[in-house]
Amino acid sequence: MKVIIVMKGCEFSIDVRPQEHILEIKNKIQHSHGIPVSSQTLTVCDWELIDGLDLDDYPLISEGTKIYLSAKHTPLALQQHDCKVKITVKFTARKVDIEVDKTDTVRSLKEKIHIVDGTPIKRMTLFFSGSEMEDEYRSLTEYGIAEFSEIIVFLKNMSRVVAEPPSRxxxxxxxxxxxxxxxxxxxxxxxxxxxxxxxxxxxxxxxxxxxxxxxxxxxxxxxxxxxxxxxxxxxxxxxxxxxxxxxxxxx
Missing domain, CATH: 3.10.20.90 (Phosphatidylinositol 3-kinase Catalytic Subunit; Chain A, domain 1)
Structure with a gap:
C-alpha cells in the first residue's frame, strides 16, 4: 500500500507493507530524500512511530494515511517548503492577519479566529476562492490555502443556528x-x-x-x-x- 509522507508542506508517497518495521520506512526515506535515519521523527495524529514496531501495531495507518516527518537536518530541497503561512481573514468591515500551519484543519482555523477575534465558532462559515470550506476536518492544504490567501468569514444569525440535537x-x-x-x-x-x-x-x-x-x-x-x-x-x-x-x- 502507499502512505503519504508530509514534511513542511512537501508531500511524497512511498510503498510500504503492513508488516514493515518503522525503521525500514525511515531507511526508504533516507534512500529517496537523503534524510538521515537518526534525524527522522515520524508521527501520525501527533503520536510518534517507534522504530522497534511495525505498521501492524498502528491500526490507524492504512492506504493513503498521511505520516508527518520532522528532521533535525533538512535537505535543501525540502527547506524551501514552509509549513507556516500568513493568511488574511476578511470580515464584512475588517481584516485580520493570522499565521497558520498548512496542516491545520478548517476547524482549527475557526478556533484560531475565535481566539484572535472572539467570533463564536458556531456562527462562522468560511469561504475561499468563492467556495465554502464545508468539511471541518480537511486540512488547509487540501483546500489550496497558501501564503497570503484570503479567507472570507460570513456570520450566521444566531436565530438561524441549528439547535443541538438530543443525545443518542x-x-x-x-x-x-x-x-x-x-x-x-x-x-x-x-x-x-x-x-x-x-x-x-x-x-x-x-x-x-x-x-x-x-x-x-x-x-x-x-x-x-x-x-x-x-x-x-x-x-x-x-x-x-x-x-x-x-x-x-x-x-
Whole structure:
C-alpha cells in the first residue's frame, strides 16, 4: 500500500507493507530524500512511530494515511517548503492577519479566529476562492490555502443556528494496540454527548484498563479528551483505537 509522507508542506508517497518495521520506512526515506535515519521523527495524529514496531501495531495507518516527518537536518530541497503561512481573514468591515500551519484543519482555523477575534465558532462559515470550506476536518492544504490567501468569514444569525440535537446512544468498539491488552476489542455503549475522557474513565472503572494516560484515535484523527463523541463525528458501530501515552500539543 502507499502512505503519504508530509514534511513542511512537501508531500511524497512511498510503498510500504503492513508488516514493515518503522525503521525500514525511515531507511526508504533516507534512500529517496537523503534524510538521515537518526534525524527522522515520524508521527501520525501527533503520536510518534517507534522504530522497534511495525505498521501492524498502528491500526490507524492504512492506504493513503498521511505520516508527518520532522528532521533535525533538512535537505535543501525540502527547506524551501514552509509549513507556516500568513493568511488574511476578511470580515464584512475588517481584516485580520493570522499565521497558520498548512496542516491545520478548517476547524482549527475557526478556533484560531475565535481566539484572535472572539467570533463564536458556531456562527462562522468560511469561504475561499468563492467556495465554502464545508468539511471541518480537511486540512488547509487540501483546500489550496497558501501564503497570503484570503479567507472570507460570513456570520450566521444566531436565530438561524441549528439547535443541538438530543443525545443518542452509540454502540462502539474500542480496539487496543497489540502492546496493550493483546489487541483486544472491547464493546462499549455511550451517549454521543459523552466526552473521550469519560470513555476512558468508564473502561478504568470496569477494570478493563489500568489507571493511566491514553490516546484515542477515530478515523486516523487524534481525539481530544474534553470534546464529545458527537464533536468528533463518531457514529454508531464505529471503532475507537486506544494507545497508552500522552500528547504534547505545540502552538
Amino acid at each position: 446512544r452509540l454502540d462502539l468498539v474500542v480496539q487496543t494496540s497489540s502492546s496493550l491488552l493483546n489487541a483486544a476489542k472491547i464493546p462499549v455503549e455511550m451517549n454521543d454527548t459523552n466526552t473521550v475522557n469519560e470513555v476512558g474513565k468508564l473502561l478504568q472503572e470496569r477494570n478493563i484498563l489500568p489507571c493511566d494516560d491514553y490516546i484515542f484515535i477515530h478515523k486516523q484523527r487524534l481525539m481530544r479528551d474534553n470534546c464529545s463523541l458527537r464533536w468528533h463525528g463518531v457514529q454508531n458501530g464505529d471503532y475507537l483505537y486506544i494507545f497508552k501515552g500522552t500528547v504534547n500539543r505545540c502552538g
